[in-house]
Amino acid sequence: MDATAINDSGAGRDAASISIENVGKVYPDGTVAVGDISFEVPAGELVVLIGPSGSGKSTLLRMLNRLIEPSKGTIRIDGADIAAQDPTELRRQIGYVIQNVGLFPHQTIRTNVGTVPHLLGWKKKRIRDRSDELLELVGLDPTRYGARYPHELSGGQRQRVGVARALAADPVVLLMDEPFSAVDPIVRGRLQEEFLRLQAAVRKTIVLVTHDIDEAVRLGDRIVVLGENGHLLQYAPPPELLSRPATDAVRDFVGADRGIRRLTVTPVRTAMRPIGQDADVDRFPTVDISASLYDALAEMLTADALNVAVTEKGIPVGTVSRSALFEAPKRDTVPTGS
Incomplete structure (x- = not known):
């Protein structure tokens, strides 16, 4: 099957654009987690959120599926204001991958992948077929790994299962919060390579959080650089970001060797x-x-x-x-x- 699964009505589903308009998050004690931010994520592109600790990357990501509610502004997915949607239904349209994967330890890998389709009421055979299809897509033979349990897999394999689970119901958006940071550098490089291959196949709209500028440059179609109090410092494709940092803070963050990084992308x-x-x-x-x-x-x-x-x-x-x-x-x- 190609990039878009067929839902129960027989209609295909595509990636969706994301519009973030003057979005901010201020907590009751006055802490500003995200300032006044606006940018657009084109459908089918991978946008990376990067910045120092405390710059609001994960907060902004979680506002996209309403795990955190913004204090101001509007977020639209495929033109629809997410504030007007039921949060549970919204999240079933959005894949979510976290650092430590969060697989259910007492369920098989195949059952883990089929979690959201099961909640959506898909038939058992369809769930199994979709789970096996996605395990194969992320490089795990379903006949070998489908009946195993999470503790029987390596960290890199569990991360692949997490990506497969996030894609199971063919979401229009995929959110990823430091998905590769919990594995060693060699495995991380392999996962990044596999993920680029996967994105070339499925072309989902992806927003990914990382602390690693090399990972951002390698994976991102565009990069959002956040600064203190969640202010947007620059939004640009990797070559432009590396050749023309917008501020001294961006220049310091991308590093003195940004010229070599630019050549790689x-x-x-x-x-x-x-x-x-x-x-x-x-x-x-x-x-x-x-x-x-x-x-x-x-x-x-x-x-x-x-x-x-x-x-x-x-x-x-x-x-x-x-x-x-x-x-x-x-x-x-x-x-x-x-």
């Missing part, structure tokens, strides 16, 4: 120029057109070359010079919020 085609008549491309090291600028730099350094040839299906289609690698990309026309 910028496609080589953005710096490509046409092949000139005199260009001796046959002697240039090569990179595929799907590569990043970081890949191009690595090839140049390995070959001690000033240029690389960019190929598509093995045929040179352009070149990239070393000097072009470090030119700042053109500013993206993404709204920066407020």
Whole structure:
């Protein structure tokens, strides 16, 4: 099955846009958890919330499924004001993945994945089929793992089950609160790679919280940087964020090595120029057109070359010079919020 499951009425379901308009959260003691924030999340994109501890990342995330009610502002999912919806029904349309997964220890993996479909009244066979489909999608053989219990799985495997469970009822939005932080760095890298593959397949609207700038840059289509008292400091795609930090606070947060990070998330085609008549491309090291600028730099350094040839299906289609690698990309026309 592809990205959208079929519900009981026979209709397919797609990802949904999220609109956050002047949203804030102030607690009774006067603590400002989230300031006046506005930004849009396009349908099917992955937006990362990042910032120092206490910047309101998790609070903002939980306001999207009304686990926390905002003090002000409006949140719309697919154009509908979530404040006008029943909270329980709203949450059944939104997948939620937390750091420690929260699987039910006395239920099998297959039963855990089918939790929300069971609450929605799906038939047993349909729940089993959907659970097995999603276990396979996240890289766990259902015939091997479906009848096991959470304690019989590794931390990385349990995290995959958590993602499968969150996707089981084909939600229009997926919320993820530091989903990979509880596993070791090697497993974390593998989970991130698997998650990118999964997102390419399902294209859900995802809002993900992390403390890790490298994770944000690797996973996010766009990144929200929050500062003290939950103020929005910048909202931009990773290449723009890394090349043009909006404030000193953002510059400090993304780090002094942001230039190298930018290369890892910028496609080589953005710096490509046409092949000139005199260009001796046959002697240039090569990179595929799907590569990043970081890949191009690595090839140049390995070959001690000033240029690389960019190929598509093995045929040179352009070149990239070393000097072009470090030119700042053109500013993206993404709204920066407020």
